[in-house]
Amino acid sequence: MRYFVASIGLLSVLSLSAFDQSDKVYSAIESDDYVRADSLLGIWDAENSTDPELFVAKFNRYINESRHSFIALTDDVASSGEALMFTDSTGNVVGSLREGVEWNDAMFERALEVIEDGIRLYPDRLDMRFGCAAALSMRDLDGRLLDELKSTLKYGEKISYRWLWTGNEKLEKPVQVMLDGMWDYCTSIYNSEKDELAFELSEALLKYFPDELKFINLCGAIKYLEGSYEDALAFFNKALALSPDDDIVIGNIAQVNFALGRFDEVEKLCDQVLSRENADPEMVKFVRDLKAKAQDRR
Numbered sequence: 001m002r003y004f005v006a007s008i009g010l011l012s013v014l015s016l017s018a019f020d021q022s023d024k025v026y027s028a029i030e031s032d033d034y035v036r037a038d039s040l041l042g043i044w045d046a047e048n049s050t051d052p053e054l055f056v057a058k059f060n061r062y063i064n065e066s067r068h069s070f071i072a073l074t075d076d077v078a079s080s081g082e083a084l085m086f087t088d089s090t091g092n093v094v095g096s097l098r099e100g101v102e103w104n105d106a107m108f109e110r111a112l113e114v115i116e117d118g119i120r121l122y123p124d125r126l127d128m129r130f131g132c133a134a135a136l137s138m139r140d141l142d143g144r145l146l147d148e149l150k151s152t153l154k155y156g157e158k159i160s161y162r163w164l165w166t167g168n169e170k171l172e173k174p175v176q177v178m179l180d181g182m183w184d185y186c187t188s189i190y191n192s193e194k195d196e197l198a199f200e201l202s203e204a205l206l207k208y209f210p211d212e213l214k215f216i217n218l219c220g221a222i223k224y225l226e227g228s229y230e231d232a233l234a235f236f237n238k239a240l241a242l243s244p245d246d247d248i249v250i251g252n253i254a255q256v257n258f259a260l261g262r263f264d265e266v267e268k269l270c271d272q273v274l275s276r277e278n279a280d281p282e283m284v285k286f287v288r289d290l291k292a293k294a295q296d297r298r
Helices: 020-030 034-047 052-066 105-121 126-138 142-158 174-191 195-208 213-225 229-242 247-259 263-274 281-297
Strands: 002-007 067-074 083-087 093-103
Touching (some): 052 105, 052 126, 105 126, 126 174, 142 174, 174 195, 174 213, 195 213, 229 247, 247 263, 247 281
Antiparallel strands (some): 002 067, 067 093, 083 093
């Protein structure tokens, strides 16, 4: 296998600072000029070694050098992922050209050490915490990612969610920013088919925010997929109590009841959605089909 390695350029793991010094640093990083970046960081460090934005800049510097994309020409036709496939004169696949990622583990861990130092000094900086989580997510370090996000939830409660962001600025809607970030991680993990991890993170969040409908629904969906139908029903019924007119929740409950063989209940729930004037069109189609299936099973 031959590799053609090129830097991916500047990663937006953390927001960039507005300071002139950081602009020069990020310009050097974007140009893959790490010698110049280190020189500038050294000057910055000498001037103000505890500047929170310095930790962010160092983190981005190490993260970017630790990650490289490559294009590989290979005869491994069974490799997963998207690729440009090559065939012989008979139409048989004989090779592929695909893109991948290589990591420098030592550089990556150095980036994490820097941002963890920053978090210890500035624990109210939500951007640092989410930046650390983003890096862990990129490497599929699931256990460490879960610990980082749980720690964020726990500390958030301690400070009444008065989070700060870049430049130590107060967030206007700190709780919403945190919840949106947590939801992004949950859905990303769920879409990666890591259901157990997504459930554990959602359940952890619900200990602090028990009425967050999206997370309750996600827990129900995960339990449904693993075949724990009664557990799924408990989550969906909780969601229904919070949002009794939610067509999606009603449809979810109908689907679980179908799996449990409770076809009379399925028809009743489907009729609830079908009787609404402004019901979601996709859900209308779903429950109409589900109702027909239930009638066939009776």
